[in-house]
Amino acid sequence: MPNVITANNLTLGYENDEEIIKNATFSIKRGDFVFITGPSGSGKSTLLKSFYGNLAPRYGSLVVGGLDMVGINKKNLQELRTHLGIVFQDYKLINEWTVEKNVVLPLWISGYSTEVQETQAKRLLHHVKLTGKEHKYPLELSGGEQQRVGVARALSKNPFLILADEPTGNLDEYSSNVIWDLMENACHQLETTVVVVTHRIPMVFNIPYRHFTIDENGSIYEVH
Amino acid sequence: MKFIKGHISLIFPLIAILLGLEFFIVFDRTTDSFEKGLQEGYSMIVVSKDEMSIDDFKAWDSHIEQVKELEKSKILERLNMNKDKAEKNSFEASLPNFYSLKLDDYLTVDELESVKSNLQKSSNILSVETFHSAYQSKYELFSFIKFSFQTFIGFMTIIGFFLIVKQMEVWNFLHAQRMKVMEIFGASLFLRSKVLINMALIDAVISAILTSWLFYLFKNSWVRGSQMEILKDNIEGVFKFSDVFILLFAAITVVLIAVFLVVINVKEE
Ligand SMILES: Nc1ncnc2c1ncn2[C@@H]1O[C@H](COP(=O)(O)OP(=O)(O)OP(=O)(O)O)[C@@H](O)[C@H]1O
Ligand SMILES: [Mg+2]
Numbered sequence: 001m002p003n004v005i006t007a008n009n010l011t012l013g014y015e016n017d018e019e020i021i022k023n024a025t026f027s028i029k030r031g032d033f034v035f036i037t038g039p040s041g042s043g044k045s046t047l048l049k050s051f052y053g054n055l056a057p058r059y060g061s062l063v064v065g066g067l068d069m070v071g072i073n074k075k076n077l078q079e080l081r082t083h084l085g086i087v088f089q090d091y092k093l094i095n096e097w098t099v100e101k102n103v104v105l106p107l108w109i110s111g112y113s114t115e116v117q118e119t120q121a122k123r124l125l126h127h128v129k130l131t132g133k134e135h136k137y138p139l140e141l142s143g144g145e146q147q148r149v150g151v152a153r154a155l156s157k158n159p160f161l162i163l164a165d166e167p168t169g170n171l172d173e174y175s176s177n178v179i180w181d182l183m184e185n186a187c188h189q190l191e192t193t194v195v196v197v198t199h200r201i202p203m204v205f206n207i208p209y210r211h212f213t214i215d216e217n218g219s220i221y222e223v224h
Numbered sequence: 225m226k227f228i229k230g231h232i233s234l235i236f237p238l239i240a241i242l243l244g245l246e247f248f249i250v251f252d253r254t255t256d257s258f259e260k261g262l263q264e265g266y267s268m269i270v271v272s273k274d275e276m277s278i279d280d281f282k283a284w285d286s287h288i289e290q291v292k293e294l295e296k297s298k299i300l301e302r303l304n305m306n307k308d309k310a311e312k313n314s315f316e317a318s319l320p321n322f323y324s325l326k327l328d329d330y331l332t333v334d335e336l337e338s339v340k341s342n343l344q345k346s347s348n349i350l351s352v353e354t355f356h357s358a359y360q361s362k363y364e365l366f367s368f369i370k371f372s373f374q375t376f377i378g379f380m381t382i383i384g385f386f387l388i389v390k391q392m393e394v395w396n397f398l399h400a401q402r403m404k405v406m407e408i409f410g411a412s413l414f415l416r417s418k419v420l421i422n423m424a425l426i427d428a429v430i431s432a433i434l435t436s437w438l439f440y441l442f443k444n445s446w447v448r449g450s451q452m453e454i455l456k457d458n459i460e461g462v463f464k465f466s467d468v469f470i471l472l473f474a475a476i477t478v479v480l481i482a483v484f485l486v487v488i489n490v491k492e493e
Pocket of ligand 1: 014017038039040041042043044045046047
C-alpha cells in the first residue's frame with residue numbers, strides 16, 4: 001500500500017516558540033486507521049494541523065498525499081484540502097447556512113452541480129441519522145447532532161484522508177457510536193485513511209487500527 | 225431587519241461619498257462658464273499708435289499672456305456713425321490700435337498698477353485701462369466659496385471612507401468564521417469572498433441609483449423652480465444621464481477596495 005503521510009525527523013513549533021513535536025519519523029499507509037493519544041498540550045492538534053497545511057514543518061520533511069508540505073504553494077494546498085475530510089472538536093460549521101448546505105460545502109467548493117449536492121446531502125444525512133433536519137441551522141441542533149453534520153461534511157467528497165481532532169470529545173454515546181461506525185466504514189469499505197486524535201480509544205472497535213502516542217517531550221511512539 | 229441594518233450602514237456612507245462626487249462634478253460644470261467670464265472680465269485694454277505683437281507686449285511686462293486685437297470696424301459699428309463707406313474707411317485708418325490683454329495670473333491691485341506703469345513707459349502706447357475692481361472682489365468670493373465647498377466635500381469623503389471601513393470591520397467579524405472554514409476546505413480567495421462581493425456590489429448599485437435619483441429630483445424640481453440663474457442657465461449640467469455610470473463606477477471601485485481589505489485581513493488561526 002502506498003504511503004499517504006510520510007514524516008521524517010518532523011519538527012513542529014509555533015513562530016519562535018519552543019519545539020512542540022520533535023524529530024518525528026513515521027509513515028501512514030492507505031487504508032490505515034490511526035489513533036493519536038497523549039497528554040493535554042503534548043501537541044496532538046498541532047501534529048494534525050501540519051497534515052492539512054495549517055502549520056509548516058520547522059525542520060525535517062512531511063509529505064501528504066504525495067505533496068511536499070515544506071514550502072507548499074497556495075494552489076497546491078487548496079487542491080490538497082479539497083481532497084481531505086477534516087473534523088474539528090468545535091465542529092466549525094457555518095452557522096448562517098442550513099445543515100444541508102454545510103454538509104455539501106466540499107462539493108460546492110469543487111463546483112459540483114446542485115443535483116449531485118442534493119443527492120449526496122440526502123444520502124449522508126441518512127447515514128448520520130439526521131434525515132429531516134436538512135433545512136435546520138446548526139445552532140438549532142444539539143452538540144452531538146452538530147458533530148454528526150461535521151462528520152457528514154468531512155465524508156461528502158469521499159476524501160482519501162480523514163483528519164479528526166477529538167471528534168467525539170464530549171458527545172453522548174449515541175452520537176459517538178454513529179461517528180465511529182461511519183469512520184470504520186469509510187476506512188474498511190473505501191480504504192480511506194483515517195487519523196483521529198482522541199483522549200480515549202473506543203472500547204468496542206471493529207477494525208484493526210494503529211495507535212500513536214505523543215509524550216510530554218513531544219516525541220511520537222507507536223504503541224503495539 | 226438585521227439584513228437592512230447591515231446594508232444601510234454601508235449604503236449611507238457610500239451615498240455621502242457619491243453625493244460629494246456628484247456635487248463636485250456639477251459644481252465644476254455649472255460654474256465653469258461663470259468662472260471663465262470672471263477671468264475674461266479681468267483684462268486690460270491698451271491703445272497704441274502702431275500695431276504691436278504679443279512679443280512687443282511681453283517685452284514690456286512678462287505677466288501678459290494673450291493679446292487680442294479689437295477690430296476697428298466693430299468699434300466703429302458700436303459708435304454707430306452716420307457716415308458713408310469712404311468716410312468710414314478713412315476714419316478707421318486714422319484710429320489707433322486697440323488691444324485687449326489677458327494676464328497669466330490673478331494679480332493684486334498693486335501688481336496690476338505695476339503692469340500698467342510698465343506699459344506706459346512705451347512711447348507707442350497711448351493709454352492703458354484696467355477693469356478689475358468690480359471683478360476682483362467677485363472672483364475672490366467665488367474662489368473662497370469654491371475652496372470651502374471642495375474642502376467640505378473632501379472631508380465628507382474621508383468620513384465616508386472611515387464609516388465604510390468601520391462597517392467592513394463588522395462584516396469582517398461576521399464573515400471571518402465562514403471564510404476560515406471555507407479556506408480549510410480549500411476554497412479559493414474568490415469563492416471565499418463571493419458573498420461579500422455580492423453584498424458589496426448590491427449596495428454599490430443601490431447607492432449609485434439612489435444618488436442619481438436624488439440629483440434627478442434636485443434638477444427637476446428644485447433647480448427649475450429656483451431663482452439661481454447660474455443653475456438655471458446650466459441646467460443640463462446639473463445632472464447628466466452619463467453621471468449614473470460615473471457614480472456606479474466610483475461606488476463599485478470603493479466597495480471592491482473595501483472588500484479586498486477585509487478579505488486579505490482574515491487570517492487562518
Ligand atoms: N496557535 C498557537 N500558537 C502558539 N502556541 C500554540 C498554538 N496552539 C497551540 N499552542 C501550544 O502548543 C502546545 C500544544 O498544543 P496542542 O493544541 O497541539 O495540544 P493538544 O495535544 O492538542 O492538547 P489537548 O489535548 O488539550 O487538545 C501547547 O503548549 C499550546 O500552548
Ligand atoms: Mg487538541
